[in-house]
Amino acid sequence: MEYQTFYTDLLCIGAGLAGERVAVEAAAKGFETILLSLVPPRRSHSCAAEGGMQASLGNCAMGEGDNPDIHFADTVKGSDWGCDQEVARIFADTAPIAVREAAFWGIPWNRVVAGKATYYKGGQEFEAVEPQDRHGLITARAFGGTAKWRTCYTADGTGHTLLYTLDNKVTQLGVTVHDRVEAISLIHDGANCLGCVARDLKTGKLRVYLAKATLIATGGYGRLYSETTNTVINEGGGHIVALDTGLVPFGNPEAVQFHPTGIVPTNILVTEGCRGDGGTLLDVDEKRFMDKYEPAKAELASRDVVSRWMMYHIAQGKGVPSPYGDHLWLDIRHLGEKHINTKLREVYDLCRHFLGVDPIHQLIPVRPAQHYSMGGVRTDKNGAAYGLKGLFSAGESCCWDMHGFNRLGGNSLAETIVGGRYIGQRVAEYLAGAEARFDTTLVRQAVAKDQERIKKLTRGGGKENVYEIRAAMQNEMMERVGIFRNGGDLQKAVHNLQAIYARAKQIGLRSNGIGANPELNLALKMPGMLRLAICVAYGALMRTESRGCHARDDYQARNDRDWLNRTLAYWPDMQADLPVFKYEPATQVMYLPPGDRGYGKVEIIPMDAPKEDRS
Amino acid sequence: MSRQLTFNIFRYNPQDPASVPHTDTFRLEETPSLTLFIALNRIREERDPSLQFDFACRMAICGSCGMVINGRPGLACKTLTKELPDQITLMPLPVFKLVGDLSVDTGTWFRTTNTKIESWIHTDREFDPTVIEERMENDLANAIFELERCIECGCCVAACGTANMRADFVGAFALNRIARFMLDPRDQRSEAQYFEVVGTDQGVFGCMGLLACEDVCPRELPLQDQLGILRRKMGFISLKNLFKPKARAAV
Numbered sequence: 001m002e003y004q005t006f007y008t009d010l011l012c013i014g015a016g017l018a019g020e021r022v023a024v025e026a027a028a029k030g031f032e033t034i035l036l037s038l039v040p041p042r043r044s045h046s047c048a049a050e051g052g053m054q055a056s057l058g059n060c061a062m063g064e065g066d067n068p069d070i071h072f073a074d075t076v077k078g079s080d081w082g083c084d085q086e087v088a089r090i091f092a093d094t095a096p097i098a099v100r101e102a103a104f105w106g107i108p109w110n111r112v113v114a115g116k117a118t119y120y121k122g123g124q125e126f127e128a129v130e131p132q133d134r135h136g137l138i139t140a141r142a143f144g145g146t147a148k149w150r151t152c153y154t155a156d157g158t159g160h161t162l163l164y165t166l167d168n169k170v171t172q173l174g175v176t177v178h179d180r181v182e183a184i185s186l187i188h189d190g191a192n193c194l195g196c197v198a199r200d201l202k203t204g205k206l207r208v209y210l211a212k213a214t215l216i217a218t219g220g221y222g223r224l225y226s227e228t229t230n231t232v233i234n235e236g237g238g239h240i241v242a243l244d245t246g247l248v249p250f251g252n253p254e255a256v257q258f259h260p261t262g263i264v265p266t267n268i269l270v271t272e273g274c275r276g277d278g279g280t281l282l283d284v285d286e287k288r289f290m291d292k293y294e295p296a297k298a299e300l301a302s303r304d305v306v307s308r309w310m311m312y313h314i315a316q317g318k319g320v321p322s323p324y325g326d327h328l329w330l331d332i333r334h335l336g337e338k339h340i341n342t343k344l345r346e347v348y349d350l351c352r353h354f355l356g357v358d359p360i361h362q363l364i365p366v367r368p369a370q371h372y373s374m375g376g377v378r379t380d381k382n383g384a385a386y387g388l389k390g391l392f393s394a395g396e397s398c399c400w401d402m403h404g405f406n407r408l409g410g411n412s413l414a415e416t417i418v419g420g421r422y423i424g425q426r427v428a429e430y431l432a433g434a435e436a437r438f439d440t441t442l443v444r445q446a447v448a449k450d451q452e453r454i455k456k457l458t459r460g461g462g463k464e465n466v467y468e469i470r471a472a473m474q475n476e477m478m479e480r481v482g483i484f485r486n487g488g489d490l491q492k493a494v495h496n497l498q499a500i501y502a503r504a505k506q507i508g509l510r511s512n513g514i515g516a517n518p519e520l521n522l523a524l525k526m527p528g529m530l531r532l533a534i535c536v537a538y539g540a541l542m543r544t545e546s547r548g549c550h551a552r553d554d555y556q557a558r559n560d561r562d563w564l565n566r567t568l569a570y571w572p573d574m575q576a577d578l579p580v581f582k583y584e585p586a587t588q589v590m591y592l593p594p595g596d597r598g599y600g601k602v603e604i605i606p607m608d609a610p611k612e613d614r615s
Numbered sequence: 616m617s618r619q620l621t622f623n624i625f626r627y628n629p630q631d632p633a634s635v636p637h638t639d640t641f642r643l644e645e646t647p648s649l650t651l652f653i654a655l656n657r658i659r660e661e662r663d664p665s666l667q668f669d670f671a672c673r674m675a676i677c678g679s680c681g682m683v684i685n686g687r688p689g690l691a692c693k694t695l696t697k698e699l700p701d702q703i704t705l706m707p708l709p710v711f712k713l714v715g716d717l718s719v720d721t722g723t724w725f726r727t728t729n730t731k732i733e734s735w736i737h738t739d740r741e742f743d744p745t746v747i748e749e750r751m752e753n754d755l756a757n758a759i760f761e762l763e764r765c766i767e768c769g770c771c772v773a774a775c776g777t778a779n780m781r782a783d784f785v786g787a788f789a790l791n792r793i794a795r796f797m798l799d800p801r802d803q804r805s806e807a808q809y810f811e812v813v814g815t816d817q818g819v820f821g822c823m824g825l826l827a828c829e830d831v832c833p834r835e836l837p838l839q840d841q842l843g844i845l846r847r848k849m850g851f852i853s854l855k856n857l858f859k860p861k862a863r864a865a866v
Contacts, residue, residue: 039669039671039677039679039722040721040722040725040726040767041722042677042678042725042766042767043671043672043677043678043679043722044671044677045671045672047672047676047677047766048672048674048676048677097744099748100742100744100747100748101742101744103748103749104742104748104801105736105742106735106736106799106801106802108751108755108756108757108759108760108763108799109748109751109756110753110756110757111750111751111752111753111756112753113753135750136750136751136752136753137747137748137750138748139753154756154760154763155757155760157676157760157763157764160676160763160764160766161760161763164763168729168734168735168736169735171726171729171730171734171735172733172735177722177726179722179723179726180714180720180722202714202720203630204630231671231672231673231677232670232671232673233671264648265648265653266650266652266653266673266674266692268673268674322647323646323647324646350674353675353693353695354648354650354674354675354692354693354695355648355695356648356695356697356698357648365648466664467659467660467664509664510664511663511664511665512631512665514628514630514631515628515629515630515631515715516630516667516714516715516718517665517667518659518664518665518666518667519664519665
């Protein structure tokens with residue numbers, strides 16, 4: 001079978017905000033750059049980020065006195081000390097520059113309006129006076145886990161405006177964009193990454209991309225779970241091709257964040273503002289339950305705590321049955337028409353358009369959903385992947401690792417352009433001295449391997465149905481590797497996922513697989529998705545502590561003595577059904593020693609605690 | 616008693632020599648809050664795994680899922696079946712090249728057009744990372760954001776009489792985009808330079824005034840207003856050019 005070959009200096013796999021920001025940096029320095037994207041770049045998941053990005057400009061009244069030191073400390077505490085502190089430092093220092101640069105490129109950031117202003121917090125109205133001398137500078141709003149108001153925004157469409165502005169830059173610089181192309185394997189010689197084999201999703205034909213440097217910027221792996229707020233394309237494609245080299249580790253796969261209120265059935269996020277303003281959660285009897293589990297904070301406990309109790313309550317048989325599975329209710333009716341139509345306008349529109357529910361008079365069906373992947377392709381602080389020279393990663397797909405075990409709101413969008421800017425500069429430096437040798441035998445073998453996979457799926461006689469396999473994996477992940485984690489369930493999950501993985505090797509297409517066949521798209525990825533899922537479940541099983549979003553019932557303390565480290569999952573043997581794990585210290589440089597976050601659970605086993613006698 | 620829905624879906628796979636354009640019919644029982652996103656995925660997973668369609672965000676902000684729903688371009692993800700009769704006919708958007716079934720190539724079309732209209736801030740200045748940002752009135756930021764809300768779903772283009780007849784017409788989306796840059800003080804282009812881009816039959820003077828673009832826009836953008844404003848401005852510039860033939864020739 002013939003295939004087209006493209007040569008370039010930089011190949012970016014993924015063209016959301018992080019991928020485009022890196023591409024802009026390289027292209028501006030004169031390097032030839034090709035962007036690959038599953039969808040037209042402007043349709044990437046980056047556009048779904050509504051709230052904003054954190055940068056310590058300190059312009060607005062409630063951000064008075066903010067600076068990168070405070071942003072750094074918030075980020076480290078948020079990560080529950082799981083992050084790399086050098087990276088968090090680079091991030092906090094670069095964020096204000098990245099925001100201003102984005103303004104220069106055309107972002108219509110909301111601005112400070114001098115004078116008295118009315119704000120809401122926890123349903124309470126209060127006044128602040130915006131200073132005259134900062135009138136017209138970039139303003140910010142409040143987000144959870146931050147000491148200052150630091151989240152810069154453009155109304156409810158911050159990700160959208162950032163993505164469009166970045167893609168405008170890409171267009172201006174003449175960067176080559178190949179949309180609807182999916183990388184299906186990396187080409188490497190055991191030491192150097194040379195590019196990838198890709199599939200054209202318009203025609204189904206294979207292509208080869210050869211590059212001096214390759215970047216993975218493919219977002220998260222939320223679609224390993226049945227309930228996720230992620231877009232349908234966040235299937236971990238970049239993680240799969242990296243892990244499949246056997247050389248590049250998947251860092252902290254078990255670090256997965258959940259959000260309490262996705263709407264049922266589509267898991268679109270309903271803002272925390274609903275609960276902040278006084279909304280309540282109800283069960284099948286239309287009775288509140290959070291006030292019983294958490295008498296002090298009730299519905300306003302942290303994201304993870306609320307999510308956990310919701311799942312627990314459903315498991316007690318108190319969920320509302322529906323054709324889409326059991327759920328609970330969010331009730332904002334008592335807030336009244338005026339409040340809902342003004343302060344919660346977005347929620348009102350969302351319920352109307354996607355549920356056909358009028359939240360002024362009706363209950364909103366909700367359920368916790370996977371939200372963010374802190375884990376990813378493990379890189380150093382320059383975004384250079386472990387294991388292969390010439391391979392980089394940035395954005396949510398990357399574990400460089402600024403989020404540790406919990407990511408703060410507003411830090412993900414910020415990471416895309418801050419990390420993209422910083423890592424982009426490092427990629428450009430690398431390219432300045434790089435030459436690559438492309439071994440045609442190696443390329444031919446890589447393509448042949450993928451052709452063989454396709455042949456086996458279309459004509460191999462496999463009997464397993466790819467959609468059933470996917471559903472089985474997603475349900476397993478949601479049920480046993482979700483918000484509630486304990487040794488027994490995780491052990492069972494690893495076992496069950498291994499069985500599903502064995503079935504995934506016997507997938508056969510039911511359709512003919514010709515052209516841009518969607519069944520073949522998924523089937524090609526399915527065994528890789530299962531390898532990722534096994535890494536997540538096994539990583540969670542091994543980590544016998546609770547840290548940030550990783551909450552174990554059987555190990556409730558954060559254990560800094562034994563677990564102040566990062567999981568590195570390798571998959572060196574394709575015949576195996578378990579990864580090989582290594583661990584490394586969470587951070588080489590410790591600016592801020594582990595302590596109390598000031599919120600959430602406080603049980604901590606300190607670094608210097610004596611070892612327990614386990615005999 | 617829930618309704619039985621009948622989906623009549625356009626089918627054609629241009630990559631398959633054996634494929635001919637036709638309509639396939641699928642029946643589904645309606646469930647609460649059923650959207651075309653859920654319905655189409657159910658059909659693919661349970662009935663026909665080869666069915667092609669595009670979704671990404673499934674919350675009406677990425678613009679992937681434009682299609683013709685019972686004769687009207689719209690976003691499938693925000694279309695509830697309960698708002699439709701029990702016969703639902705789905706066709707791919709016209710104007711754009713067909714990938715297969717309900718999937719069309721909007722990416723190439725929009726990238727080509729954005730390149731043509733030079734959809735970026737034109738400035739001769741360099742970014743200086745050592746200074747604070749330039750000030751802007753918040754009202755102006757909001758006004759720019761209002762026009763920036765377009766998600767390039769292609770519904771306005773598919774509904775456009777001119778775009779359906781003329782391949783080189785840039786469409787309402789592009790005129791709205793130019794209006795956005797004209798509002799923005801960071802873009803140093805002069806009115807005459809904008810005229811070069813859209814003051815033509817491929818641009819603002821190609822519109823026949825049917826205004827379906829605004830009717831179908833899922834973002835409810837003020838496309839008619841922007842068209843009117845642009846036409847007035849471009850009209851003035853073309854008149855000025857008419858009376859200054861020497862100056863024009865000198866350009």
